[in-house]
Amino acid sequence: MKNKKGVQLNQMKRELAQLLETGQERTARxxxxxxxxxxxxxATYDLIKIYCEFIVGRLSIIESQKTCPVDLKEAVTSVICAxxxxxxxxxxxxxxxxxxAKYGKDFVSAAIELHPDCGVSRMLVLFVGGSHEGLG
Structure with a gap:
């Protein structure tokens, strides 16, 4: 998906440059x-990939604990939010x-709805949009 978006992005930039060269600034904006x-x-795809790799590397820890480990909370909640x-x-x-199934609906809802202290990465929120007020 990232590669596909990258190709599309390059094409869009070329088209943008052509618009500027032909004086179509309004359309270019x-x-x-x-x-x-x-x-x-x-950038969001890159971040999600990093979080997923981090989670996969620690699956045994996730499986062995009932609650989300503190050091995994940002990765887990960010993937949920995405x-x-x-x-x-x-x-x-x-x-x-x-x-x-593992952590319950409240945990997941907090991440999706970006509740205060839900753990979602501020960077992810900036990339995908949404209010990040109160994120801890």
Whole structure:
């Protein structure tokens, strides 16, 4: 998905450059917003990949403990939060279901709704949008 978005992003930048070269600044300004959104999504995919690798590396710890380990909370809650915001990565819904079964609906709802001290990465919130007031 990241590679696909990267190719699209490069094409969009080339088109943006052509618009500027031909003096279509007004159209270029509108397109810049879309380019920025796509760049944030690529950064989001990078962050999600890092969190998923971190989680996979510590699955045995997750399996052995009833509650989410403090050192894994940011990764776990960030992946949960990303699921509905990155709907093009359907596997995130499966991961969210597994964490719901493991930690309960309240834990998952807090991450999705960005409750204070839910643990979701501030960087992820900036990338995917949403209010990050009260995030701890």
């Amino acid at each position: 509108i397109r810049v917003e879309h380019v920025i959104r796509e760049e944030k999504m690529v 699921a509905p915001r990155c709907s093009d990565i359907s596997e995130l819904y499966d991961v969210r279901k597994q964490f719901t």
